[in-house]
Amino acid sequence: MSGSVAKSQAREILEVTSPTNSSIRSWLHGLPGVDQVGCEARATGLATRSIKTSSKAWGIDLAISMIDLTTLEGADTPGKVRGLCAKGAAPDPSDPSTPPVAAICVYNDMVEVARAALHGTGIHVAAVATAFPSGRASMTVKLADTSDAVAAGADEVDMVIDRGAFLAGDYRKVFDQIAATKEVCARPGDRPDAHLKVILETGELVTYDNVRRASWLAMLAGADFIKTSTGKIAPAATMPVTLIMLQAVRDWRELTGSMVGVKPAGGIRTSKDALRYLVMVSEIAGDDWLDPQWFRFGASSLLGDLLLQRQKQRLGVYSGADYVTID
Amino acid sequence: MSKFEYAPAPESRAVVDIASSYGLFIGGEFVEPAEGGSFKTLNPATEESLADVSQAGAADVDRAVRAARRAYQRVWGPMSGTERGKYIFRIARIMQERAREFAVLETLDNGKPIKESRDVDIPIAAAHFFYHAGWADKLEYAGFTPAGSAAPKPLGVVGQIIPWNFPLLMLAWKIAPALATGNTVVLKPAETTPLTALLFAQVCQQADLPPGVVNIVTGAGETGRALVEHPDVDKIAFTGSTGVGKGIARSIAGTRKRLSLELGGKAANIVFDDAAMDQAVEGIVNGIFFNQGQVCCAGSRLLVQESVADDVVRRLKRRLQALRVGDPLDKNTDVGAINSAAQLARITELAEVGVAEGATRWSPECTLPKNGFWFAPTVFTGVSQSHRIAQEEIFGPVLSVLTFRTPQEAVAKANNTPYGLSAGIWTEKGSRILWMADQLRAGVVWANTFNRFDPTSPFGGYKESGYGREGGRHGLEAYLRLDSAPSTARSTRTGGSH
Numbered sequence: 001m002s003g004s005v006a007k008s009q010a011r012e013i014l015e016v017t018s019p020t021n022s023s024i025r026s027w028l029h030g031l032p033g034v035d036q037v038g039c040e041a042r043a044t045g046l047a048t049r050s051i052k053t054s055s056k057a058w059g060i061d062l063a064i065s066m067i068d069l070t071t072l073e074g075a076d077t078p079g080k081v082r083g084l085c086a087k088g089a090a091p092d093p094s095d096p097s098t099p100p101v102a103a104i105c106v107y108n109d110m111v112e113v114a115r116a117a118l119h120g121t122g123i124h125v126a127a128v129a130t131a132f133p134s135g136r137a138s139m140t141v142k143l144a145d146t147s148d149a150v151a152a153g154a155d156e157v158d159m160v161i162d163r164g165a166f167l168a169g170d171y172r173k174v175f176d177q178i179a180a181t182k183e184v185c186a187r188p189g190d191r192p193d194a195h196l197k198v199i200l201e202t203g204e205l206v207t208y209d210n211v212r213r214a215s216w217l218a219m220l221a222g223a224d225f226i227k228t229s230t231g232k233i234a235p236a237a238t239m240p241v242t243l244i245m246l247q248a249v250r251d252w253r254e255l256t257g258s259m260v261g262v263k264p265a266g267g268i269r270t271s272k273d274a275l276r277y278l279v280m281v282s283e284i285a286g287d288d289w290l291d292p293q294w295f296r297f298g299a300s301s302l303l304g305d306l307l308l309q310r311q312k313q314r315l316g317v318y319s320g321a322d323y324v325t326i327d
Numbered sequence: 328m329s330k331f332e333y334a335p336a337p338e339s340r341a342v343v344d345i346a347s348s349y350g351l352f353i354g355g356e357f358v359e360p361a362e363g364g365s366f367k368t369l370n371p372a373t374e375e376s377l378a379d380v381s382q383a384g385a386a387d388v389d390r391a392v393r394a395a396r397r398a399y400q401r402v403w404g405p406m407s408g409t410e411r412g413k414y415i416f417r418i419a420r421i422m423q424e425r426a427r428e429f430a431v432l433e434t435l436d437n438g439k440p441i442k443e444s445r446d447v448d449i450p451i452a453a454a455h456f457f458y459h460a461g462w463a464d465k466l467e468y469a470g471f472t473p474a475g476s477a478a479p480k481p482l483g484v485v486g487q488i489i490p491w492n493f494p495l496l497m498l499a500w501k502i503a504p505a506l507a508t509g510n511t512v513v514l515k516p517a518e519t520t521p522l523t524a525l526l527f528a529q530v531c532q533q534a535d536l537p538p539g540v541v542n543i544v545t546g547a548g549e550t551g552r553a554l555v556e557h558p559d560v561d562k563i564a565f566t567g568s569t570g571v572g573k574g575i576a577r578s579i580a581g582t583r584k585r586l587s588l589e590l591g592g593k594a595a596n597i598v599f600d601d602a603a604m605d606q607a608v609e610g611i612v613n614g615i616f617f618n619q620g621q622v623c624c625a626g627s628r629l630l631v632q633e634s635v636a637d638d639v640v641r642r643l644k645r646r647l648q649a650l651r652v653g654d655p656l657d658k659n660t661d662v663g664a665i666n667s668a669a670q671l672a673r674i675t676e677l678a679e680v681g682v683a684e685g686a687t688r689w690s691p692e693c694t695l696p697k698n699g700f701w702f703a704p705t706v707f708t709g710v711s712q713s714h715r716i717a718q719e720e721i722f723g724p725v726l727s728v729l730t731f732r733t734p735q736e737a738v739a740k741a742n743n744t745p746y747g748l749s750a751g752i753w754t755e756k757g758s759r760i761l762w763m764a765d766q767l768r769a770g771v772v773w774a775n776t777f778n779r780f781d782p783t784s785p786f787g788g789y790k791e792s793g794y795g796r797e798g799g800r801h802g803l804e805a806y807l808r809l810d811s812a813p814s815t816a817r818s819t820r821t822g823g824s825h
Contacts, residue, residue, distance in 0.1 A: 033755045035775050038606030048442060050336035050658035059331070247605055278331065283649045287330035 002193070003183035006222025009256065010175070013220065021172040028171060028216060034208035034244060043239035049279045056275065057313045060306050061099050063274040064091060066292045068126055068263065070105040070300050072133075072231065078113045081106055083327045085117035092307050093325070095314065101303065102292040103156060107132070108149035115153045126156035126197070130181060133201075133230035135160035139177060146184045150194050157185055158197040160230060161214065163204045171217055178221035197225035197263060202241045203233040211241055215248035225261035231298065236266025242277060246284040259288065265298025271309040274302060333651075336658045338441045343428045345435075345522065348379035351387055351545060352528035354394035355538025361386040366547070368521055371438035372655050372664040372699040380521050383544035388513070388553040391542040395484040395511040396559055398539030403511050404481065412463035415506055417534040419456035425530065426453070429523055433495055434655045436522040438664030438700070439618050441656050451780055452499035455798070458782035459507035462803060466508065469800055471809055479807040481509035482585060483561035486554040488575075489524075490567045491517035491666050492621040492722075496780075497566050498524050500797045502541060503782075508806040510562075511540050515554055518547040519667045552578075560584060564805065566623070569720075569746075569791050587795025587805045589623065589787055591720040592748030594769065595741035596626030596777060599734075600635045602753035606775065608642045611726070614751060614777040616650065616662055616704050620724040621670070623792075624749035626777050628717060630737050633730040640708055640728060647691040647704055654696070662724060665700040674702050674723030681707045681716040686727070712740055720746070734759060738766040747789025751777045770796075 007019075016023045051059055069088045071080060085104050092098040103124035104114050114125045127149035131137035137145075142159075149157050159181050165173040178198055185194040198218040202211050218226050226245055229236040242264045249260045262285070268274060274297060281289045289295050307324045348365065350357035364382035369375065383391070403411070422429065426449045433444040462469065467478040485505045489497035494516055505512050516524035524543050531541050544550055548571075555563055555575050562585040565575050569590040579586055596614045598607050614626025631639045655663035665671040682688050686707040695701040702723055710717050710727040717727050731737040741750055750769040752760050764772040770788045773779060780786070785801035787793060795805045 032602065032604035035603035035606035035755075038603065038609055038775060042606070042609050048446070048658070049333065051333060052336045053334045055332055055334040282329065282331040290330050 002186055003179055003222055006182060006220075007179055010220045013255070019172060019175060021170065024171040024175060024217065024220075025169070028213040031212055031216060034212055036208055039208055039243060040240045043243050043280070046243075046280050046283060047239060047276045049276070051275045051279065057310075059275045059278050060271060060310050060313065062290065063271070063278060063297065064303065064306050064310070065099040065102060066296050067101040067303055068103045068105040068265070068296050068298045069101045069303060070231070070265070070298055072105070072107060072128060076107065076110055078110070080327070081110045081113045082117045085114055085123070087303070087325060087327050088123055089118065089121045091303055092310065094323075095311070098307070098310065102296055105158065105298065108145065108152060108154065111149055111152035111154045124155035125153065126158055127152070127154035128158045128160075128230075130159040130177075132158070132160050132199075133232040135162050136164070139180065142177065143180060143184050146181050150185055150187065154194050155192075156195040156197055157181070158199055158227060160199045160201060161218065163201050166205065166210070166214060166217075174217055175221045178218055178223060182222040195224040196222065197227045197261075198223040199227045199230055199265075201230055201233055202228050202238075203235045208240065208244055211244050212248060215245050216252070219248065219252045219260050223260060225263050225296070227263040227265055227298065229264075229266045229298075231266035237264030237268055237298075239276065239280065243280055243284055246281060246289070249289070250285045259294060261294040261296065262289065263296040263298055268297055268299050269301050270305045274306060333659045335654070337654065337656045338431055338434075338445075338658055340431060340435070340656070343432045343435075345378050345432070349381060349521070349525050349545070351381050351383050351391070352525065352531075352541070352543040353387070353391045354542070355532065355536075357528070360384060361390070366518065368436060368519060369667075370435050370699075371519075371666050372696070374698050374700075377435060377522065380518075380525075380545045383515075383546040383550045383553075385553040388544055388550060388557055391513045391544050392484055392486070392554075392557050392559050394539035395513050395542055398537055399481075399483055399511040402537040403506075403540045404483075404509055406509075408464035408466060408478065408509070411506065411509060412460045414534060414536050415456055415460035415463060415503065418530055418536065419453050419460060421530045421533055422449070422453040422456060425526075426450070429495060429526060431656070432526055433523050434663070436520045437491065437494060438655050438666050440660040440663040441658055442660070443618060443663075448493055448496045451782070452496045455496075455499040455503040455782040459503035462504075463507040466803070466807070469803055471804060471807060479809055482806060482808055483510060484559060485510045485512050485562045485564060485806065486557065486560040487512055487514040487564045488551045488554065488567065489514065489516055491520040492618060492623070494520040495523040495527065498527060501564055501566075504797070504802050505564075505806050506540065508803055510806050513542045513544060513554060513560070515544050515546065515551050518545070521545045555579060562586065562806070564795070565589070572793060585805075587797075588793035589795070589797060590746075590748075590791060590793040591722075592623045592625065592746045592788065592792050593628060593718065593720050593744045594624055594626050594746075594749040594751065595628045595630045595737075596751040597731075597737050597741060597753065597763070598629065598631045598635070598639055599752075599754040599756070599759065600632045601755050603755060603775065604635075604639065604642060607753040608639065608646050610751060610753060610775070610777045611639075611643055612646055612650070615726040616724050617778050619662055619665055619702070621666060621722050622778065624771060624778065625722075626749075626751050627721060627726060628741075629726055629728045630731050630740055631728060632737075633732055636728070636730045640706070643706065644689065644691070647706070650691065650693070650704055652693045652695065652701070652703065662704060665702050665723065668700055670722065671700040671702060674721055674725060677716060677719060677721045677723075678705060678725055681710070681714065681725070681727070684714045684716065686710045686714060686716060712743060718744065734763065738763065742766075742768045745791040748787075748792035749773065
């Protein structure tokens with residue numbers, strides 16, 4: 001969906017000729033509230049599902065294929081990024097049947113390096129943009145940041161919302177920024193647009209009601225994906241927050257017929273955690289979301305544990321950290 | 328067929344040893360019944376026989392009551408609260424240590440999902456013993472007697488009769504407060520679920536509980552009648568159906584026996600248009616499908632505000648499609664087996680009545696196992712207050728959906744039942760919660776949650792849901808002698824027998 005289509009859909013949903021702060025507010029605040037205790041209890045309940053043998057093996061491979069393997073450090077170098085790309089393409093050199101990851105996620109000045117390293121693999125390059133991670137910059141800077149990533153060939157753009165504007169109640173501003181970024185993600189001609197992933201930074205929104213509203217606001221403005229966190233703020237992704245976002249995309253599809261992806265990012269480190277998220281995807285949003293096109297894990301260390309567990313499934317014994325490459 | 332198939336994840340049966348036959352637990356040991364009868368207890372999920380259990384006759388009940396009287400007079404009554412507390416703490420610890428054993432056994436004998444016996448029944452049962460162990464040496468501070476006076480006295484020998492829906496948990500609700508207050512006990516578990524009570528008897532032995540403090544007699548209605556009618560019982564505590572409860576009340580009318588009753592219910596779960604909908608739907612599911620709806624406080628009547636009724640029902644149906652019905656020992660099972668053929672027949676009959684009355688019946692697609700007693704989760708919409716399925720306790724996974732327009736109408740409909748055990752309110756408006764809680768004639772009112780149990784919180788009913796409270800400080804009262812008479816009341820019969 002292009003930026004302009006998203007805007008006209010938003011006008012239709014809000015039943016206004018132009019979205020105003022008050023029309024967006026009354027729509028967002030008309031969403032059912034979230035009961036914190038009940039929401040957390042549901043997430044805890046889903047975490048008790050016991051995933052064994054064949055379903056575990058299937059889930060581990062699916063989780064690997066959903067990873068946005070990420071490095072977002074000041075110390076990132078072309079060498080580091082190339083190493084990460086090699087690992088993403090063939091995560092376990094001892095077992096070529098291991099699926100590749102979904103994407104490599106980098107700062108936008110590393111997009112070209114990653115693109116060259118991933119050429120021919122089918123793995124996407126995702127770039128963080130819009131003054132990641134704080135989002136505290138002028139709109140001009142944010143859009144320039146995004147254009148850079150798009151021009152460098154990023155397949156996906158991970159933008160951050162202006163949490164300050166959201167918390168100040170300026171929903172219109174957040175909406176406009178997402179919509180404008182979406183427009184910059186468009187590429188002329190037949191070249192596919194960059195997919196827009198919208199980072200809510202739920203650790204700064206704090207309440208579940210805010211998470212729900214921010215999710216709907218991002219979808220209204222044209223997000224292709226809603227993503228929990230930058231990974232730079234604690235808490236990052238949690239089960240209850242992701243649960244609310246999965247409910248949001250489920251209900252959004254019922255309203256509009258179109259699917260939006262979900263990406264928890266940060267803090268998911270073990271295979272057990274990843275399987276719990278997949279259970280939640282299946283039981284809350286539905287099996288249609290069990291696909292790298294619609295669900296991603298933003299993670300770096302998770303891959304290592306998934307590979308260890310995968311080796312365990314194949315060989316029947318645990319190997320050890322030295323049998324999995326560090327990057 | 329879903330994309331994410333969960334492979335079977337069965338809990339191991341090997342953790343628990345089930346004997347081929349069980350005696351009665353009287354005076355600290357397992358003994359054969361005087362007349363030697365026995366009956367089988369089944370696994371309701373497969374109909375396989377688990378064990379032969381002794382049928383206690385009047386002579387056995389008498390023997391148990393004598394053992395309890397002896398223990399009360401010689402050991403447990405004179406013992407200090409501190410010492411009693413030590414025994415009860417020890418029982419609680421052993422229950423925790425053997426929790427897996429208890430959970431598997433409960434699931435085998437009852438049919439409930441292992442995740443419920445593991446995460447709810449057994450932990451809360453142990454918590455009841457821990458909680459009441461703490462009261463044992465503090466009864467003089469419980470507020471029942473004037474400050475500075477001695478602790479209130481126990482009643483003596485208590486006869487307790489419990490149902491099959493939460494076998495070990497109901498045992499804990501009964502035995503823990505009775506022991507903490509200094510009474511001794513003769514308990515009769517339900518005939519379809521005696522095994523965890525018999526395992527509990529072994530725990531009493533393991534804890535070196537003095538012989539006769541807890542006695543367990545197994546059997547059906549006749550055994551219960553013998554216990555109720557035994558002249559040397561000081562109190563009867565019963566949890567079960569309203570019909571049987573009324574019979575017990577009639578039977579002991581005019582005697583010195585005390586009585587507490589926890590009976591049936593037809594709880595209203597009331598959802599307002601401003602509720603946190605996703606959580607309300609979870610609460611509805613938990614309210615009626617927890618333990619296959621075989622819960623006296625189940626939220627069996629969903630009262631939903633008419634303006635959101637379609638949306639709530641749509642969300643509810645979507646949610647029910649994710650429920651996993653099947654092998655109770657599988658850790659991923661959400662809904663297990665119905666406890667007995669008789670109960671299944673009762674549920675089936677009332678569901679058919681619902682259809683005949685004109686309500687619309689719906690169940691999610693689910694494959695029920697061939698053997699055993701099973702009933703698919705069922706929702707009736709278009710139910711009127713006058714329908715039998717809106718009035719009678721079904722005690723199964725059957726939800727009746729009714730609508731209301733205003734808070735006043737919700738209260739009127741919720742209270743329009745002979746029962747009054749529990750109710751649920753779902754709204755984001757705090758003031759409405761308080762107003763509703765004040766208006767609802769129900770012993771427990773849950774706000775934005777349902778079926779939540781805690782040993783510190785009193786539980787019990789209004790109207791035909793019974794009287795007396797269990798749990799919390801209030802629950803102690805049912806086992807204490809609070810009149811001014813000295814606590815030497817003993818029947819002449821046992822008084823002379825030692």
